Amino acid sequence: MDDEELESALAGAVRGDSAAFACLWRAQQPALLRYLRVIVGDAAEDVASETWLQTARALRGFTGTAAGFRVWLFTIARNRAIDERRRVRRRPEEPRDLTERELPATYPDAxxxxxxxxxxxxxxxxxxxxxxxxxxxxxxxxxxxxxxxxxxxxxxxxxxxxxxxxxxxxxxxxxxxxxxxxxxxxxxxxxxxxxxxxxx
The missing domain is CATH 1.10.10.10 (Winged helix-like DNA-binding domain superfamily/Winged helix DNA-binding domain)
Incomplete structure (x- = not known):
């Protein structure tokens, strides 16, 4: 997605258009996940979800360009990642064996x-x-x-x-x-x- 398409999706998302927000998500999620994998490892998916939740809540107040949106999104992600690292330091999780029911399903193309x-x-x-x-x-x-x-x-x-x-x-x-x-x-x-x- 080029900047012009991103600007259009951003404008729609700010107005509350869920399809436009989905376009923003599809355009930015891969890079966001890669960044978070480097910063928080296995917690990347969870931190990305928290990032998008915060973004969705605050988006109506966002004013700026597509480039500004990317900076804003990655700043939110970084802050959520810092919170996650603090949480892990305060309360390290105990590893446990998963039951068969909890194991993720596997698919042929895995x-x-x-x-x-x-x-x-x-x-x-x-x-x-x-x-x-x-x-x-x-x-x-x-x-x-x-x-x-x-x-x-x-x-x-x-x-x-x-x-x-x-x-x-x-x-x-x-x-x-x-x-x-x-x-x-x-x-x-x-x-x-x-x-x-x-x-x-």
Missing amino acids: ATEVIQHSETDWALSVIATLPKEQAEAVTLRVVAGLDVAQTAQVLGKRPGAVRIASMRGLRRLAEHAEVQARRAASRPPLDLHSPRTEGV
């Missing part, structure tokens, strides 16, 4: 879905190994597609600090052992019989 999403999940898990500031900056810039100024607004930091955190995060990712191993595995093997290597 394996296909896992394969399709494995690269994204792998990338998010690697980003999540970065220091918190760098992980957030890289996720908002690269995964959510916010620019430096928008990312700075969400994080409550200066644009220069966001640029530095992003640059350091991307440098760390480039040096990450798993990233380098994947790069090496994707390079074609050196052909020792090719004319270029003869006489070397």
